[in-house]
Amino acid sequence: MDYARAWLPRLKARLLPLVLGAGLVTWVLYALAAPPLEGPHTHTERHTLRPPPRLRPYPPPHANSLWNSRAERVREAFLHAYSGYQQYAGAQDELLPITNTSVNNFNGWGLQLIDALDTMWIMDLKEEFLDAMPVVANLTFHLSDKQYAPFFETVIRYLGGLLSAYALSGEPTLLARADDLGTMLLPAFKTPHGLPMYAVNTVTGATKSGWSPDVLWAEALSCQLEYKYLAHLTGRQEYFGPVEHIMDLMQAAKVKDGMFPTKWKMLSGIPSNDQFSVGAFADSAHEYLLKQWLLTSRSENKALDLYLKAASGIINHLLYLTPNRQLLYVTDTSGTNAIPSHTFEHLSCFLPGLLALGAHTLPLSDDDRQLHAWAAEGLAYTCWITYADHATGLGPDEMIMEDWDDDPSGAKGRWLEHVRAWQRKGSPGGVPPGLREVQTKERGERDYITRQGGYLLRPEAVESFYLLWRLTGDEKWRERGWAVFEAIERETKTLSGYASVSSVESSPAPKKNEMPSFFMAETLKYLYLLFRDEDLVPLDQWVFNTEAHPLPIFQWADWEKERYGIP
Ligand SMILES: *[C@@H]1O[C@H](CO)[C@@H](O)[C@H](O)[C@H]1NC(C)=O
Ligand SMILES: *[C@@H]1O[C@H](CO)[C@@H](O)[C@H](O)[C@H]1NC(C)=O
Secondary structure, three states: OHHHHHHHHHHHOOHHHHHHOHHHHHHHHHHHHOOOOOOOOOOHHHOOOOOOOOOOOOOOOOOOOHHHHHHHHHHHHHHHHHHHHHHHHOOOOEEEOOOOEEEOOOOOOOHHHHHHHHHHHHOOOHHHHHHHHHHHHHOOOOOOOOOOEEHHHHHHHHHHHHHHHHHHHOOHHHHHHHHHHHHHHHHHHOOOOOOOOOEEOOOOOOEEOOOOOOEEHHHHOOOHHHHHHHHHHHOOHHHHHHHHHHHHHHHHOOOOOOOOOOEEOOOOOOEOOOEEOOOOOOHHHHHHHHHHHHHOOOOOHHHHHHHHHHHHHHHHHOEEEOOOOOOEEEOOEEOOOOEEOOEEEHHHHHHHHHHHHHHHHOOOOHHHHHHHHHHHHHHHHHHHHHHHOOOOOOOOOEEEEOOOOOOOOOHHHEHHHHHHHHHHOOOOOOOOOOOOOOOOOOOOOOOEEEEEOOEOOOOHHHHHHHHHHHHHOOOHHHHHHHHHHHHHHHHHEOOOOEOOEOOOOOOOOOEOOOOOOHHHHHHHHHHHHHHOOOOOOOOOOEEEOOOOOEEEOOOOOHHHHHHHOOO
């Protein structure tokens, strides 16, 4: 592609604008920040409660504190990865950080760049951000007849990335492209009950299903934040209607005890299995229930009710303790008797952050608020221990946790019952089960075995550390995040970027030739925010989508409520 060649001279020219062009860059920024004059996107006056777009990038850190200097190290890591991407992957999807080549796994529209735009803004990398604008301006979202864009991934990464970069910078081009893409993906909802198809051709509107004819719960419920914000920015009913229709379907679904199954039937719109999980097939659905309520200024009670149900389903049925170190973990269950598999996925490490966010915002009884907060703390601690247990300092992707003796039904390990028993005894020691700090263990002595032993540069653990640090103010989460960052530097860095590793057991870890786009979009963003002393993305003003793209909290205006039928 032309893009690849265009990046090289730009890299060499980097020093010139730094020395000569500071004034010009500032001028360009102010020019970009000027409000658009005409067109469908000038509703800002009407939405008085929406925070105005940030007109300038975030300031660099003021004080030379220890933590701000650690944030600076993360920014350097980002620049290392991003310059490798620019140099060797041009505007392809992802850098392969060992061979210095690239791969197009996500439509070939320059995923890593789009996914990283808001991180650049937050890290005050103005020049990189502005250099990327011509690439954004050129996006056509073209696919050949035989290609399909996976709906879920395209929404959370590309659409979420464009919308977040727009919200932070106010650069109208980003919104124009988000609007184009949002429209091109709409054919996915043209199904009997409006559950989205797995993939769409953005040119012809043809759709196709994935490996399963059913719809994964996570895929049905991880488009509402992006499409509702897009509806708010554009005033277009066709963005709001289809995603709210899925919320109606969930509200009408006859599920027991807040247990929303992982798979739903495309043709009849009802559950197709009895598996419950917060891992791969379900994870971000939980997030989007709470976060929709937060994004729309706590006005949508449907989202609130569904989150409260799903969260109590998790607390009652999916949280378990190991018999040995009493590690709290979340697993999945199957069958009408909800038999636990004892699998624990790194992907599920987003849950402690989400529960903490809920504990600080939801209308809960004191007892429930405490349970949510304890579960958050205990789960995040287990995520941390799975890193600390390993010589590399990195955590494995999937574990099978130790079971209690003679316990086929799983009843003995259920966390809630241990908490209630501890409370009946008068809460001895003051620390509930699953929250006590423990010793790290060597291989063979741990209360779990690894099923997938690699670390794929995933964000979920540090995402939860960030949320817990901001919500509780407890510095231990920053210390743990710093240990994770040092391990990432030590074990995953390559000459042109950072690489997933195939085993976390011994150092040096064996590297894999891949650098997923969420590394720059999520992992480095959350680490940077964890270390920066200034609260750059306040949680009472922003909601992160499941790819760590912050969207601004807004209020529906009366005319929007009327138009979209919001009660
Ligand atoms: C990849 O790029 C880096 C940095 O430019 C370079 O040092 C390294 O030798 C390259 N590796 C290969 C396999 O070309
Ligand atoms: C954008 O597209 C135009 C026309 O095809 C091309 O000349 C230009 O190089 C492209 N710019 C970038 C940054 O890709």
